[in-house]
Structure formats: C-alpha cells, structure tokens
Amino acid sequence: AAVAHAFFGMENIKVVILYPKGKISPLQEKLFCTLGGNIHTVAINGTFDDCQSMVKDAFDDAELRAAIGLNSANSINISRLMAQICYYFEAASQLTKAQRENLVVAVPSGNFGNLTAGLLAKAIGLPIKRFIAATNVNDTVPRYLKTGEWTPTPTIATLSNAMDVSQPNNWPRIEELCQLQGWGLNELGSAAVTDEETAETLKAMFDAGYLCEPHGAIAYRALNEQLQDGEHGLFLCTAHPAKFKESVDEILGLDIPLPGPLAKHAVMDLLSVEQDAEFAQLRAYLMKVAG
Incomplete structure (x- = not known):
C-alpha cells in the first residue's frame, strides 16, 4: 500500500x-x-x-x-532499508541514555527487511545491545539459528500474514552484514510464535491497555520472554490494528473503527x-x- x-x-x-x-x-x-x-x-x-x-x-x-x-x-531495493533506518534512531531518541545503552529490539520478521535496517542502524553507531527476530510458524530463520541448517518449508497462512514468508529475501544481507561487523549470528535472538499464542498475547496486551495487531503481538511476546534483567525492551509493530480488523475484532470482541x-x-x-x-x-x- x-x-x-x-x-x-x-x-x-x-x-x-x-x-x-x-x-x-x-x-x-x-x-x-x-x-x-x-x-x-x-x-x-x-x-x-x-x-x-x-x-x-x-x-x-x-x-x-x-x-x-x-x-x-x-525491500529488494536497498533504498527502502535506508529509509527504515530512521525509525530506529527516532525510537532510541525517546529513551534515556541508560535505556539506550541496554536496548533490546524485537522485530516482527517476514522478509527480514526491517531487521536488516535495524542492524544497519547499529552498524553506523546506534547503540542497540541486541535484536530479537520474531516470526510466526514460518520459522525458517529461527530453525536455522538453532540448527545451522537452511530448510525452508511450504509457507503456512497465519494471522500475521505480512510475515508469511518461508524464504526471506533479506537474510543473505543479514549474514553478510554480521560477517562484516564481526557479529556472531548466535548474538541474534529469535522466536517462532503460533496463531494461538498470538491471539493469547493480543488479549493480554489489550487487558493491559494496549490495542495491538498480530505482528506487533508476536514481537512483544518474544521480547517479553527473552528480555533479561537490566535490559530495556522495544518492540515494533506493522500497522494500525484496523488494517487487520477482521482477526483483531474476532480475537478481542471489538469493532475497531x-x-x-x-x-x-x-x-x-x-x-x-x-x-x-x-x-x-x-x-x-x-x-x-x-x-
């Protein structure tokens, strides 16, 4: 769009x-x-x-x-990623110095363009401690980070449809960037979240006063599970919840305007x-x- x-x-x-x-x-x-x-x-x-x-x-x-x-x-075009770098600096600018120095960012990941932009932001100086790549059940990357084997499976349709990708185009960029920067892939956190867990998390976030959408809920869940003592967490969302009105309304029992x-x-x-x-x-x- x-x-x-x-x-x-x-x-x-x-x-x-x-x-x-x-x-x-x-x-x-x-x-x-x-x-x-x-x-x-x-x-x-x-x-x-x-x-x-x-x-x-x-x-x-x-x-x-x-x-x-x-x-x-x-995101095949590197220009798209250059623009996305700005989001990370804008978000970090709203934090205190202490928070920035211990910042962990969870990124809802499908084609991995947004995460690539975040890593580029880190490469040019933004002090992000580490990232978490949060996917749905199309989990090629989380499985690869655990096993070292790249084994894409047929794509499965999920609530977080913008992330229904089994062969992310930007992953080679991430591997190359990490190699150039001397970052080990083992430093990159990951998580794969099911639709049931996504719905559960959307409800928990709404009960806490935050209306989210499925992709953001996946990032939040991964962050919530992996954030360590002394770290400050930031999670990214994909769009306004109304863009995914049908699923969000059904899960939360709402009629989002x-x-x-x-x-x-x-x-x-x-x-x-x-x-x-x-x-x-x-x-x-x-x-x-x-x-």
Whole structure:
C-alpha cells in the first residue's frame, strides 16, 4: 500500500504490485488495489514466496529489464532499508541514555527487511545491545539459528500474514552484514510464535491497555520472554490494528473503527487482475502495461 500511494499519479512511472490471492486481509487488499491509474495490482494464485520468486525472475531477465526500465520499490531495493533506518534512531531518541545503552529490539520478521535496517542502524553507531527476530510458524530463520541448517518449508497462512514468508529475501544481507561487523549470528535472538499464542498475547496486551495487531503481538511476546534483567525492551509493530480488523475484532470482541484512509478505500471496487504463479504470464503482463 505504501508503494502504491507513494507513486500514484506520477508521470512516466507505472507500478505493478504482486500479492498472494486470499492471503492478505480484505482491508489490506482494498488499500492498494482500488487506485487504478498508473497502479496495477496482480493477485497471484500462490504464496508471497511465489510472488518474490517471480520478481527475481524478472530482474534476471536482461531483455525485460532493458525493455521496460525495471526497478523495485520493495525491500529488494536497498533504498527502502535506508529509509527504515530512521525509525530506529527516532525510537532510541525517546529513551534515556541508560535505556539506550541496554536496548533490546524485537522485530516482527517476514522478509527480514526491517531487521536488516535495524542492524544497519547499529552498524553506523546506534547503540542497540541486541535484536530479537520474531516470526510466526514460518520459522525458517529461527530453525536455522538453532540448527545451522537452511530448510525452508511450504509457507503456512497465519494471522500475521505480512510475515508469511518461508524464504526471506533479506537474510543473505543479514549474514553478510554480521560477517562484516564481526557479529556472531548466535548474538541474534529469535522466536517462532503460533496463531494461538498470538491471539493469547493480543488479549493480554489489550487487558493491559494496549490495542495491538498480530505482528506487533508476536514481537512483544518474544521480547517479553527473552528480555533479561537490566535490559530495556522495544518492540515494533506493522500497522494500525484496523488494517487487520477482521482477526483483531474476532480475537478481542471489538469493532475497531476504521481510520479515514481505510474507510475511504473499504467501499471502493477492487481493480486487480488474477494470474497463476507463472513467470511467463507475468512477463507478458509487464510488457503490456509498459507498452
């Protein structure tokens, strides 16, 4: 949605966004699939990993790249991560010096772009003691950190759908950065949280006076379980809880009011096209849109 709204109406730029059909919330879909104009959205019969695989195929196609002037606006593009670094400095600036010196940050992690940005912030001087990578049951990275074996499994649909990724694109960046900085991967905390645990945590947070969403609840749970004496914890969230209204309402027994932008798009028609997870179809579509 951020990419769609950022580039909407810009001259000489056409945007194509892929997403897994039926695997994001209806409000998520409405927020970026109702714009039209230069924003083209494609519902893929597959998973996020399928979408990402086809994006990589597109960049590997030299003829296609040259023909349409292909670029990326997601976390494949390092520029996205550069912008996210600012979040960490902004958060740390609100803490005391003592808190910053013992800061532990839990990051809800799917494609691992946000965590990469946090590690880059640390690399350029932000005094973060350590990070916790919090995933849902798509737990390729937590298992890898425990066993040393990279064994992705088929992606499972969860409440925290923005993290339903089994082969995170940014993990090689994290490994390379840690190697360059002399940080051991064993210094990186991790956790995998089930949907049942996510719902339980959302309820506990709400009872404590904090209305959260599933991704933030996963980060909070991991932080709460792993924070040590003398450390100060910070957990990140993904979006306004209303973006995941259906699941949050059901779990908490609420009717979350929609913020203005969400309410506006909720009543608009979807403009997406549907495709199978086949690069040939996507290639033809990209050529058509660019033409």
